[in-house]
Amino acid sequence: MFIDFKLDNLENFPKELETLLNRHKETIDNIAKNATSYQDGIKITEDLNEELDRFFTPLSHLNSVNNSEATQKAYEESIPLLSSFSSYISQHQELYEKIKSLKPNNELEQRVLDLEIRDFKLSGAELGKEDKKELESINLELSQLSNNFSQNLLNATNDFELIVEPKDVDGMPQSEIEPAKVEIDGETKYRFTLQMPSYIAYLTYGPNREIREKLYRAYNTRAPQNQEVIDKLLELKLKKANLLGYKSYAEYALQTRDASGEEEVLSFLNELLDSSIPQAKEEIAQLKAFAKKLDGIEDLAPYDTAYYSQKLKKELFDFDDSQTKPYFEQNAVLNGMLKLTGELFDVEFKKAEAPTWHESVKVYDIAQNGKTFARIYFDLEARESKRGGAWMHNWQSHYIDAKGKEQLASAFVVANFSPASKEQPSLLRHDDVVTLFHEMGHAIHHLFSKVPERNISGIEGVSWDVVEFPSQFLENFAYEASILKEFGYHYQSKEPIPQDLLDKIKDSKNFQAALFILRQVEFSLFDFQLHQKLYKGEEVNKLINQIRQKTALLKVPDYVRFEHGFAHIFAGGYAAGYYSYKWAEVFSADAFFECLKDGKFNKTRAKEYKENILEKGSSKEMSELYKEWLGRRPQPSALLKLYGIDK
Numbered sequence: 001m002f003i004d005f006k007l008d009n010l011e012n013f014p015k016e017l018e019t020l021l022n023r024h025k026e027t028i029d030n031i032a033k034n035a036t037s038y039q040d041g042i043k044i045t046e047d048l049n050e051e052l053d054r055f056f057t058p059l060s061h062l063n064s065v066n067n068s069e070a071t072q073k074a075y076e077e078s079i080p081l082l083s084s085f086s087s088y089i090s091q092h093q094e095l096y097e098k099i100k101s102l103k104p105n106n107e108l109e110q111r112v113l114d115l116e117i118r119d120f121k122l123s124g125a126e127l128g129k130e131d132k133k134e135l136e137s138i139n140l141e142l143s144q145l146s147n148n149f150s151q152n153l154l155n156a157t158n159d160f161e162l163i164v165e166p167k168d169v170d171g172m173p174q175s176e177i178e179p180a181k182v183e184i185d186g187e188t189k190y191r192f193t194l195q196m197p198s199y200i201a202y203l204t205y206g207p208n209r210e211i212r213e214k215l216y217r218a219y220n221t222r223a224p225q226n227q228e229v230i231d232k233l234l235e236l237k238l239k240k241a242n243l244l245g246y247k248s249y250a251e252y253a254l255q256t257r258d259a260s261g262e263e264e265v266l267s268f269l270n271e272l273l274d275s276s277i278p279q280a281k282e283e284i285a286q287l288k289a290f291a292k293k294l295d296g297i298e299d300l301a302p303y304d305t306a307y308y309s310q311k312l313k314k315e316l317f318d319f320d321d322s323q324t325k326p327y328f329e330q331n332a333v334l335n336g337m338l339k340l341t342g343e344l345f346d347v348e349f350k351k352a353e354a355p356t357w358h359e360s361v362k363v364y365d366i367a368q369n370g371k372t373f374a375r376i377y378f379d380l381e382a383r384e385s386k387r388g389g390a391w392m393h394n395w396q397s398h399y400i401d402a403k404g405k406e407q408l409a410s411a412f413v414v415a416n417f418s419p420a421s422k423e424q425p426s427l428l429r430h431d432d433v434v435t436l437f438h439e440m441g442h443a444i445h446h447l448f449s450k451v452p453e454r455n456i457s458g459i460e461g462v463s464w465d466v467v468e469f470p471s472q473f474l475e476n477f478a479y480e481a482s483i484l485k486e487f488g489y490h491y492q493s494k495e496p497i498p499q500d501l502l503d504k505i506k507d508s509k510n511f512q513a514a515l516f517i518l519r520q521v522e523f524s525l526f527d528f529q530l531h532q533k534l535y536k537g538e539e540v541n542k543l544i545n546q547i548r549q550k551t552a553l554l555k556v557p558d559y560v561r562f563e564h565g566f567a568h569i570f571a572g573g574y575a576a577g578y579y580s581y582k583w584a585e586v587f588s589a590d591a592f593f594e595c596l597k598d599g600k601f602n603k604t605r606a607k608e609y610k611e612n613i614l615e616k617g618s619s620k621e622m623s624e625l626y627k628e629w630l631g632r633r634p635q636p637s638a639l640l641k642l643y644g645i646d647k
């Protein structure tokens with residue numbers, strides 16, 4: 001059933017982990033030599049994976065939610081053990097040969113084997129000795145270069161500051177100028193930097209246009225030495241792809257994605273682009289007219305858009321979090337969300353008594369037709385020992401183990417909502433409500449799985465360009481008036497949330513939506529095309545400028561070198577993958593409109609979504625699962641509809 005959350009001997013943890021990993025190595029060696037079937041080979045490794053996750057997850061989880069010196073120490077000592085174990089496995093040639101020789105008994109086993117073999121191949125298992133060595137040195141150099149890229153960017157970001165006079169912060173919100181306040185020679189001045197919160201604060205609220213331009217110029221000319229890093233990165237990525245038998249890095253990257261070909265990605269992005277342009281032009285015209293009326297601006301520039309957009313938004317909606325907060329009391333929201341999820345998918349949430357890591361954690365068992373099949377933990381309030389943000393962490397996975405026994409899934413949903421105080425209960429911003437639905441979407445993707453093979457069950461093995469599909473799907477419900485009305489009651493007066501607030505929630509979400517899509521498409525096209533062939537030096541900048549001819553509705557100054565700061569693709573894991581944001585979003589929008597018609601649930605569709613998508617894990621590529629469900633691909637037009645662009 002479910003295991004208890006308990007971790008009482010942190011000091012001994014790394015030692016115990018080492019013992020466990022050594023035992024796993026022995027078992028793996030034994031499988032590599034002696035396995036004769038899927039059952040006594042792969043199936044055993046699934047049990048090992050599950051055992052390791054069950055053992056290690058409580059520590060990594062605790063280190064994030066109840067951080068202490070003891071958790072840090074145990075965690076830091078464990079990481080090198082884990083990484084050396086994983087490279088032991090991925091370079092286990094004998095294991096690879098064994099896996100290739102095993103015969104699957106059904107489609108699911110075939111899928112598990114296919115994914116295993118694919119990953120071995122991509123880490124070089126088919127290469128000769130010399131090529132393997134070369135791949136290893138490329139990988140090492142790539143990670144050093146990524147590191148240089150971020151370091152250069154960080155240094156350049158920290159090197160800049162701009163001190164401005166009190167008159168230059170006139171009219172800015174107190175919360176934005178307070179952190180900028182400095183005393184210089186007994187006088188009060190304001191210091192702005194290129195750190196995100198500071199930069200965004202001035203670009204959004206700063207009244208002095210010249211200062212906005214100065215900051216914008218500094219930001220967009222950071223780290224020119226990254227051009228050299230980019231050149232080397234692109235060259236090595238292409239070399240790596242070639243070594244593994246692919247003609248470009250884009251082709252190599254797509255091997256582990258849901259999107260099946262380069263053409264498919266490009267035409268998807270171009271379709272989104274073309275259908276957003278008409279509305280984006282209207283949005284920019286509206287903004288230009290507004291800036292002209294307000295300040296006589298004739299030549300609206302990129303460093304003006306955040307400033308005037310914020311003012312325009314205020315004029316149009318006059319809406320902020322403080323208005324909705326009293327209507328979203330944490331318990332009411334959580335109960336409302338569980339009720340919705342229960343109704344949509346025909347399951348029941350029952351409060352469970354189980355050990356946890358903090359008194360505020362709530363535990364529920366999930367049942368269908370009286371049979372309990374999963375467990376979920378909610379840890380929603382901020383506290384000092386918890387890292388920021390919100391996330392879902394899977395713990396146990398659903399599958400049938402080597403002894404033929406069904407194992408059940410469990411997961412943690414973590415957030416940082418403001419805690420209750422003496423004066424008032426925990427109240428959520430509307431954004432928080434969206435966040436909770438989002439993480440719940442990830443959680444049920446993992447928990448509703450019925451797949452018997454662990455490596456492709458729940459969120460295991462899901463291609464990362466579709467991982468955000470089920471989370472964004474559920475998130476969409478958090479903007480619907482009919483849903484919000486279910487739990488939106490004033491925490492004191494018990495009055496239901498007024499209709500005009502519900503309207504504002506939706507309308508302000510759609511504000512400048514087409515311009516936002518254009519920007520995301522610009523980044524995606526640039527990233528993807530950049531990895532389709534080799535670009536060098538100035539060609540990189542030429543490429544983005546050429547894309548901007550379509551995507552940028554305001555002239556971008558010649559000095560802008562956005563690419564020198566594009567850490568997502570040059571220092572993060574997003575190379576040839578930035579398109580994923582939109583890719584997953586189209587799935588989520590399309591599925592959403594199937595399940596909700598005119599503010600009403602289509603329960604038949606929701607049930608099908610559960611059976612065809614959520615229960616299937618990664619037993620097939622998402623596009624295939626989707627096709628089996630609706631007989632078609634998700635339509636980009638659904639995304640436009642979601643943002644109110646289809647008029």
Ligand SMILES: [Zn+2]
Nearest residue numbers: 438442468471
């Ligand atoms: Zn997510």
